[in-house]
Amino acid sequence: MKKIDSINSFSLISHTEPDRKLIVHLREVYKKAKKKFDELDINFKLLNISKDEFKQLLKIACYCHDFGKTSIYFQNKLKKDNLSIKEKKLSEHGLISAFFGYFVAINEFQLDERLASFVFMAIRYHHLNLDNSEEMQKVDELEKILEIFKGIKKNSKEVDSIYYKLLKLENITEKFEKFLNEYKNRVFMEDIDYIDPYFFRFKDY
Structure with a gap:
């Protein structure tokens, strides 16, 4: 599939009033986060993580945190x-974005599960009320995620172009779909009650 090259050719937006292109928003978030990171004096030894690993986590979390906004449902929400x-349920973007970030960390950056879980949590909880966080991760949410992904596939050309431009990821929509299907099969075979990224052992897609 031919990728979109020019920024002006991207159409997905992240916010309205004024309309802001999603790819521009993601770049702005990363730029601000990196600036803040450079100003902080972080004890990486205490966190049991290297500076380079932290930089990778920061980049993945910033660029993946609004992945779910690429769905037709979220885009329609901005116009309706x-x-x-x-429609409100399908326009939600937090949980599917968290899974996407975790998937990218493991599959594309080859980070271990402990580090990738930082990405999952950072994305999952940046908009979430912690008082209802357990409720929001019941396995019933998985069916909603799969439905939301159908709406993301409708924009797969632009989604693939965005993540190639930002992170040099190839065919990421197709790879993520395979992961979601594998995850769904495992969840229902094991009959678990809560969604947990550690439950899934990733393969190379």
């Missing part, structure tokens, strides 16, 4: 005032 209950 009155949403049905179903």
Whole structure:
């Protein structure tokens, strides 16, 4: 699939008033986060992580945190005032973005599960009320994630182009779909109650 090259050719947006292109927003978030990181005096030894590893986590989390906004459901939400209950649910982007970030950390950057879990948690909880965090990770949410992903596939050309441009990832939509299907099969075979990234052992897709 031919990738989109020019920034002006990207159409997905992250916010309105004014409209802001998603790819521009992701770059701005990373730029600000990196600036803040450079100003901090972090004790990496205490965290049991190297500076280079932390930089990788920061980049992945910033670029993947709004992945779910690429769905047609979220894009429609930005243009529509009155949403049905179903439309509101499918326009959510936090959990699928957290799984995507975790997947990218493990599969594309070859980070271990401990480090990748930092990405998952950073993305999952940056918009979440911690009082209901357990409720939000019941396995029922997985069906919603799979439905949201169908809406992301509708924009797969631009999604692949965004993540190639930002992180040099190839065919990332297709790879992530394989992961989600494998994860779904494992979850229902094992009959677990809560979504947990550690439950899945990643393969190379």
